[in-house]
Amino acid sequence: MGNRLSKIYTRTGDQGTTGLGDGTRVDKDDLRVAAYGDIDEANSAIGMILAVENIPAEVRRCLVEIQHELFDLGGELATPGYRAIQQHHIDRLEHVLDTFNAPLPALKEFILPGGGPAAAACHLARTITRRAERSAWALAKREVVPTEITTYLNRLSDLLFVIARVLARHEGGSEVLWQQNR
Numbered sequence: 001m002g003n004r005l006s007k008i009y010t011r012t013g014d015q016g017t018t019g020l021g022d023g024t025r026v027d028k029d030d031l032r033v034a035a036y037g038d039i040d041e042a043n044s045a046i047g048m049i050l051a052v053e054n055i056p057a058e059v060r061r062c063l064v065e066i067q068h069e070l071f072d073l074g075g076e077l078a079t080p081g082y083r084a085i086q087q088h089h090i091d092r093l094e095h096v097l098d099t100f101n102a103p104l105p106a107l108k109e110f111i112l113p114g115g116g117p118a119a120a121a122c123h124l125a126r127t128i129t130r131r132a133e134r135s136a137w138a139l140a141k142r143e144v145v146p147t148e149i150t151t152y153l154n155r156l157s158d159l160l161f162v163i164a165r166v167l168a169r170h171e172g173g174s175e176v177l178w179q180q181n182r
Contacts, residue, residue: 021079031139036077038132042156043070045125049167052118056170059163062096066156073149077136085148093155101162104169110178115168119175122164129157 018028026033046063049055072084113123133153139145168175 021075021082024080031135031142032077032080035132035135035139035145036074038128038135039070039074039077042125042128042132043067043074045121045128046070049118049121049125052121055118055167059100059166059170062159062163066093066159069152070156073152076146076149077139080143083146085146085152087148090148090151090155093152093159097155097159097162100159100166104162104165111165112176112178113164114173114176115164116171116173118171119164119168119173122160122167126157126160126164129153129160133157 016028018033019025020032046067050060050063050067069085069089076082076084113127114120130153133150136145136150136153140150165175
């Protein structure tokens, strides 16, 4: 592990640049910075779900593991050439997704975000994760981005949708169904 921050401000970014993990300085609006910033935001949104009391233990364990993986994924994006996310991470997401989805009723309508505080927070995390995926794809048009990153984010947003459905039921709420002919 590298040096820990003992001083939070460094003043090195005051001119609109930031340092990547390999020491390279880039503009703060660089596509790489945007991508790992979106990952950080998704991680924070998952933290909001975890701040809700009384979510199912298996959901809590899953989301805590995802937070660690997202931190690793952000580190991968912040450090060109560094690899953290592998196929086994994606395989685990798919397994968990299938497990959580199996007991849920089939969808016949689109679902609007809501259903309870944790479910709504999960929908927000899902949409932020989708943005992070779009940012990673934008970066991939200019630089090499391992396919595991974009695939992981795609699966994660699917998983967060399913977890939102699980949480809506757990919170005693109901899913908010889109009504086309309202």
